[in-house]
Amino acid sequence: MTMRTRNLLTVAAALLLAGCSQNEITEMSPDANPAVGFNVYSGVQTKGTQTDVTALKTGFGVFAYHTNSQSWAAAASGAGPNFMYNQKVESSNGSAWTYTPVKYWPKDEEKVTFFAYGPHSTLSGSGVTVPAVGSITNAPKLTFTIESMNDAAKMTDFVVAKNDASATQDRTHANSASGVTFTFRHVLSRLTFEAKPSVELSTTTGAKGTTYVMVRTAKILQSSSPKFYKSGVLDCADESWSGKVTATDDYDITKVLALTDEKAIVNTPADQTSNKYDAVKLTSNTTPITLFISNEYLFLIPETAKAGAGTASAGDVTIRFDYDIVTVDTALGKGYAITHHTTDAKLPAGALKQGVAYKYTIEFGINEVKILTPAVENWGSETPGNITV
The missing domain is CATH 2.60.40 (Immunoglobulin-like)
Known part of the structure; x- marks a missing residue:
């Protein structure tokens, strides 16, 4: 036949x-x-x-x-x-x-x-x-x-x-x-992230100038993630997991970040990699934007079944983000001021249930340097004196 x-x-x-x-x-x-x-x-x-x-x-x-x-x-x-x-x-x-x-x-x-x-x-x-x-x-x-x-x-x-x-x-x-x-x-857990700065930033030159939060890299920290598994065994009979092995290295997730080249803003080679300044640019405190490339996600081995409790504690999986705060300032030699920051985002308790998709919002901290009302020393009384000419 x-x-x-x-x-x-x-x-x-x-x-x-x-x-x-x-x-x-x-x-x-x-x-x-x-x-x-x-x-x-x-x-x-x-x-x-x-x-x-x-x-x-x-x-x-x-x-x-x-x-x-x-x-x-x-x-x-x-x-x-x-x-x-x-x-x-x-x-x-x-x-x-x-x-x-x-x-x-x-x-x-x-x-x-x-x-x-x-x-x-x-x-x-x-x-x-x-x-x-x-x-x-x-x-x-x-x-x-x-x-x-x-x-x-x-x-x-x-x-x-x-x-x-x-x-x-x-x-x-x-x-x-x-x-x-x-x-x-x-049979895995799906994760994606969106982000915003902790305060509203001006995107056009004005009273506060132009400031951006630039997210540069991200990785899952092995040392702070006891529930981040690198492998496990799935039984096709009931879709249950066993033999899960904890990861022994950090896991770089930078390649799924929606990075764009922001060299037009940060154009000094010392602040760039391969003559590029790749970052996810954040400005709005009210409208978070996705950190990942469209339709891409993290797929992690779950902690429990969908009906289970998920992770027991906040920080069972921790993701470290590196980001810059960049303020455009034409009075400076570079044309901008830049400071480098690191923050650790801890997944909340109840994460990593099997077959569940999660979207987490991360708020990147930014603190305005404020100039307070100054205290001016009083000149006091004049000191008399004679000058001989």
Whole structure:
């Protein structure tokens, strides 16, 4: 039997994410043993961007267990992925999903149970480590690692298909004629930040001149972040985490900051890097702006499940920001005055719940140097004296 379109029975993938819709394909073969088809998410996310149905068309991995006449509940403890092992499935258009070698449904009464995750692990940078062939018993347990501990732009939004008794377990050709449906869920915590100065700043030359807060760099401080994990093990059976390993180094997140070159303001080489002055420029105390590049986020291994308490204390994860306060002053040789500052932003208690997206607002401190009403010494009485000429 050839691998023709008419032989493919597709598996729909839905991602539980606001704005993403379920993508279902219901074509099936009239043949007695039609092929089983899948969505695949393969490929590295080169940015800290979220995984959605569009991203999944580049590939996800599938494990399938043929348990013959036994149900998954009865067979799970001794079952291995004997039907599909980390099978890569991909799509060029998001509507037709293919993989190789093609597998075909067993006899109608025989059962197959499916698990899936994304991104597929075979490309570097995915962050997902799949157990060796022959080592899996029961549902897959996948090790997830924050791939580059000095480049947040390579962060991955790890997703896992829900293990559903009615949708992914004990599937047969008879009960899956319209396709097996995967519902992917986010298993990390998502973070983004917006920022503002602590006081309103003038952006045009006036009574207060022109002042800017310039955010330059950011990193997660390992020494102050006992709940910042570099790796953990995700059980696909219930989406639970175990074996979490605390990070041993700071984690630079500067590459996801929405930096622009502000050399027009700060134009002295001593205050620049590579003849550029990259910063996120803040002025408004009433309207925070995002610190991150559009649609990029931090994805961190969670502390608890969504229904849990999250982190216990403020400062379980601490992020250090370096920023400058720059005031334009044409009377100065540089044309501006600049002071350098560092602040540590502590995530509040209750952070890092699984599958929860957080947006935090950071207020960067700025204190005006005020000149108070002066005290003028009294001249006192004049001292008389004679001058001889």
